[in-house]
Amino acid sequence: MKILFCAVSFLAAFASYSQNNLIIKGTVKDSITHQPLSFASITNMNSHQTVLSDKNGHFKISISINHLLSVASVGYNFDTLLMNEKNTQADTLHIFLSPLTRSLADVTVYGKIKFSAYQLDSIKRRKDFFETMSEHTLPVFSNANSGAGVGLNLDHFYNREKRKRKVISLFDLMEQEQYINYRFTPQLIAKYTSLSNDSLEIFMQQYRPTYNWLRKHVEEDDMIYYINDKLKLFFKRK
Structure with missing residues (x-):
């Protein structure tokens, strides 16, 4: 698991804030099959912004130099990427997550x-x-x-x-991001909303619940009420 090995560099990422915001593009794939991973969460650990990858594993996110990205997907080890100058200059970031295996x-x-x-x-x-x-x-x-x-x-x-x-x-x-991914799944949303494709991606991006809310609402009924409530807002905005 490539998590936090370079502690000093990662901590420097938290301490450094650049005024130059950039929009970077990337893809998230399985490290073994190289298949794209949809609905992976990509979080800027400095700004706390989270975006989701689309059906092709693509994503866009706002960063500054020396910000730290965390990438998570259900059934995979999460990974981190320090956005140094080299990474921010790349046309597209290619992130590979390793599947979790249980012995x-x-x-x-x-x-x-x-x-x-x-x-x-x-x-x-x-x-x-x-x-x-x-x-x-x-x-x-x-x-x-x-x-x-x-x-x-x-x-x-x-x-x-x-x-x-x-x-x-x-x-x-x-x-915590992994916990949100496990609770707020595309399968669950599609089941209770009939949303699919782009509409499903937009809904999950806009109404991703917080970790604290999910910990306080542990039953599936809580999620159903939450989804229905947000669905009304979603259709009202369309």
Whole structure:
């Protein structure tokens, strides 16, 4: 999982804000089949804008240099892309998401407890993420000591822990986008609205619910009421 490996660069993305807004185009595809992924969410983690890819995997989003994009799709590991000068100059961004795979061991461990598809995928992502975190360590020792041996460098320790907290916080934000994708699906919208093609894409883009709202409204009936309410607004605007 290529998530947050370069913590320093990613944190710099959050700290840097450019006044030069750009509209960039991209495509999201399966990393194995290279098939386009529709309804993938692409989020600018600095501006908090989210757009969805169309049926061909295409998207457009507003960014500035050094902004950070997060890309998520149901059944896939999410990925991140730092919009440095090289990436902002590309005609089209090509983003490939790797499918989530669950081993027999995962099924054995979790088989006795009933989990939703989202929960199983989330467990897998978190397992991979924290395994990755444990493999990337920073030096915490200092030579500036009394001569009694290698001393602990508290500055390095606190900086490392601060970076880890930032990275974990960023992971949690991306996981929230995945939760929205699992709850607010094109299949669910089409079932209760009969919308399709461009109309379905526009509706899902305009009325994508927030993570907090979804956590407070966990029943499908809540979603049905929400969809019906937004559908009235949708047809009123057309």
